[in-house]
Amino acid sequence: MRRLQGENDELRRSGAFKQALHLEGPMAPRIRMEGHGEVLVLSSNNYLGLANHPEVIAAGVAGLRAFGAGTASVRFICGTLTAHRDLEQGLARFLGTEAALSYVSCWNANTGLLPVLAGDGDTLISDELNHASIIDACRLTGKGVERRVYRHGDMQQLAEILKESAQRRARIVVTDGVFSMEGDLAPLPDLVTLCQKHDALLVVDDSHGLGVLGKRGAGTAEHFGLAGKIDVITGTLGKALGGAAGGFVAGPSALVDHLFQKSRPLLFSNALPATVAASALKALEVLERDPGLLARLRENTRYFREKLLVLGFAPLPGESAIIPILIGATAKAMAVSQALLKRRVFVTGFGYPVVPEGKARIRIQMCAAFTRADLDEALAALKEVKAELGL
Ligand SMILES: Cc1ncc(COP(=O)(O)O)c(C=O)c1O
CATH class of the missing domain: 3.90.1150.10 (Aspartate Aminotransferase, domain 1)
Incomplete structure (x- = not known):
């Protein structure tokens, strides 16, 4: 001390x-x-000003009334509230993914995702300016994962790493959609092209893009006309979408199902409070409506x-x-x-x-x-x- x-x-x-x-x-x-x-x-x-929006508050209050404070346990032990399912279906629909899974924060979503996605024999490749939760998530992956970092936005270096790691079981590239301290966007068109060329998986944390970029506010991918081209999207509900807390992983059903089996923040920690699930879903509805x-x-x-x-x-x-x-x-x-x-x-x-x-x-x-x-x-x-x- x-x-x-x-x-x-x-x-x-x-x-x-x-x-x-x-x-x-x-x-x-x-x-x-x-x-x-x-x-x-x-x-x-609070990009959209929804943190204090009357409908968002009312939805949170209604969620609390309908579901109480929570299940006092983790989801696989004590059940998933329908408020979680509604939110997850809403996010998947909005983002155009097969499924989505909520977490109590995007910090938890990232640290719950990457150690499951990247396993023995894989290479995990991260932009040097990625958010701290991605950096920590990379550190949480197992010993058999090769971890590489490329200079911020440097697609040439990323291409070299992808070539060097061609023999690995799988390559996973992870990037912020909008970089939180710089405010710049990941070069998603190049990232998508490179990942397709090298058969690598692309994960985008769009915490600062969601509700900000794209025609409907669906984020950085939509901004670049690449909706549906990102393998896995993570994001927060603690910014544009109501600003309380919460995060999610959105992607293929097989991934979401697998996370439900293995993702440690889900297996060992309580779910998002129903009040937050309900207010975030309302924030999404307000964004889509207005x-x-x-x-x-x-x-x-x-x-x-x-x-x-x-x-x-x-x-x-x-x-x-x-x-x-x-x-x-x-x-x-x-x-x-x-x-x-x-x-x-x-x-x-x-x-x-x-x-x-x-x-x-x-x-x-x-x-x-x-x-x-x-x-x-x-x-x-x-x-x-x-x-x-x-x-
Ligand atoms: C890019 C990015 N990812 C994740 C997070 C963490 O979000 P949460 O507050 O939901 O844990 C943030 C928040 O600062 C962020 O900017």
Whole structure:
């Protein structure tokens, strides 16, 4: 404990210690933050503004009433609620897969999937900037799995790895659809072509693409016209689709059936609470019913990016709803975040170890529910902070 205390003190001294900020109400474009009053939120994954949507809340309440808190056990022991089946069927239909399986988080979905999918004699190939849950999922695979990493988006290196591993039993390529810290998209057209050419399986974690990209909001594959061409999709329900928690694996029935036999988070841990299953399914329904949500999210993103450039910021380019601005040192990114919060604009600074040393950044995230006035207020705060901190 003394060592941990020392490390905490060091983080405090360097300005990189993360403080819990307490919210006094639901996530929304404007929230009440303890000690700060009303704050504009540009750091939530609440892309469609559904976290506080009346129908989503009502569905969660109805789910709680209908099914209680849960089965007090894991699914194969005490049964699967029909609320889970409804959600899973809804996700499979929306994504155009044969089946889907829910987990309590996408973290669990990824760590429950890859050790089952990749076995002895297989090669598992991962983009270097994949989300931490994919990195940990790769680490959880067995000794007989060869694990390879390719430079971010480097299709030439991936092609070489696929050639080198031609004799392996199977090759599995895994990538984020939208990279969470960069906001850029995986080069899915090239990934699909390469995987088809080399008979490799493609797994896409579309946590930040779902409800954001594509004509219907079905994600990165739909954005590229590749719906139905991805072997396995994982994603979260904790971002655009209601924002509570939960994740899923969507793909062939044989895979989903097999996960139900072997996936450790499912075998040894309780299922998603019914209230969350019901609210996430409602969020999906709202998304499908109201294409205006996607249109507003995209227009807000376009406007904000355009105005950032006018102010002299150089956000990383990208088509998602994530707008990162590189700052450099971790402490400076945290200082920018604090200076914005003083102006009642909530934008989180990210530093090491979430992103590499020297590449600390603030990450702005768009929401369909922002008004133009909200966006202009945030831009005015960013302008002031730029001048104050010499960005
Ligand atoms: C790409 C990606 N995968 C997985 C996750 C984890 O999602 P969950 O909160 O459902 O565990 C995240 C969340 O940050 C993510 O960005």
